[in-house]
Amino acid sequence: MNLFLRRMGPARSRSAPPKRLGLLGESWARSFLEERGYKVVATNVRCRLGEIDLVAEEGGELVFVEVKTRKDTSFGYPEEQLSFSKRRRLMRLAQWYLVYRKMGERPLRFDVVSVLMTQRGRIIGFDLIQNAFSF
Numbered sequence: 001m002n003l004f005l006r007r008m009g010p011a012r013s014r015s016a017p018p019k020r021l022g023l024l025g026e027s028w029a030r031s032f033l034e035e036r037g038y039k040v041v042a043t044n045v046r047c048r049l050g051e052i053d054l055v056a057e058e059g060g061e062l063v064f065v066e067v068k069t070r071k072d073t074s075f076g077y078p079e080e081q082l083s084f085s086k087r088r089r090l091m092r093l094a095q096w097y098l099v100y101r102k103m104g105e106r107p108l109r110f111d112v113v114s115v116l117m118t119q120r121g122r123i124i125g126f127d128l129i130q131n132a133f134s135f
Contacts, residue, residue, distance in 0.1 A: 020121075021069055021071060021117060021119075021121070022067075022069050024069070024117065024121045025067050025068075025069025025113075025115040025117060026043070026044070026053055026054070026067045026069070028115060028123060028126075029053075029054065029065065029067040029113040029115060029126075030043065030054060032113065032126065032128070033054070033056060033058075033065065033113070033128075036058075036128075037058060038056040038057070038058040038063065039056055039057045039058070040054055040055070040056045041055050041056060041057060042054070042055040043055075045093075045097060047093070047096055047100070049089065049092055049093050049096055050089050050090075050093055051093075052064055052065075052066075052090070052093050052094070052097065053065055053066055053067045054067065055097065060107060061106075061107045061108055061109050062098075062103070062106055062107070062108040062109075063108070063109055063110075063111050064090060064093070064094045064097070064108065064109075064110050064111070065110075065111045065112070065113060066082060066086075066090060066110070066111075066112050066113075066132075067112075067113045067115065068081055068082060068112060068113070068114050068115065069115040069116075069117060070115070070116055070117075071116070071117055071118065071119050072116075073116070078114040078115060078116065079112050079114040079127065079129055079132070082112060082132070082133075087110075087133050090110060091110075091135055094108060094110070109130070109131045109134070110131070110132050110133050110134065111128065111129060111130050111131065111132055112128075112129040112132040113126065113127070113128055113129075114126060114127040114128075114129065
């Protein structure tokens with residue numbers, strides 16, 4: 001019985017696991033945004049409400065950035081995977097962040113960085129959608 005279980009163990013894949021792929025996408029998105037003049041002030045901000053991928057400043061606004069990374073478009077483009085409930089959660093997270101950091105009222109926006117990568121982590125396409133949605 002043990003021999004059978006060892007042979008039928010998990011298959012090994014040379015592709016990046018989804019979590020690693022997401023982290024690679026976020027790291028690339030950070031560099032991409034910084035090259036375009038964004039000043040990234042926080043990454044992977046977590047609280048009980050969820051997670052904000054990137055918080056940056058650009059053009060006098062505080063920018064909350066959602067990074068969507070995919071290895072193919074069989075289920076649509078990465079930015080199309082940003083559901084209404086996810087947008088609503090990001091808005092709540094932004095409100096929490098402003099209160100938590102004692103920032104008060106200030107101009108803000110929500111950007112989305114869409115990243116397409118090969119399974120080995122090579123960028124094959126990307127898009128920056130500024131002001132992707134609002135309150």
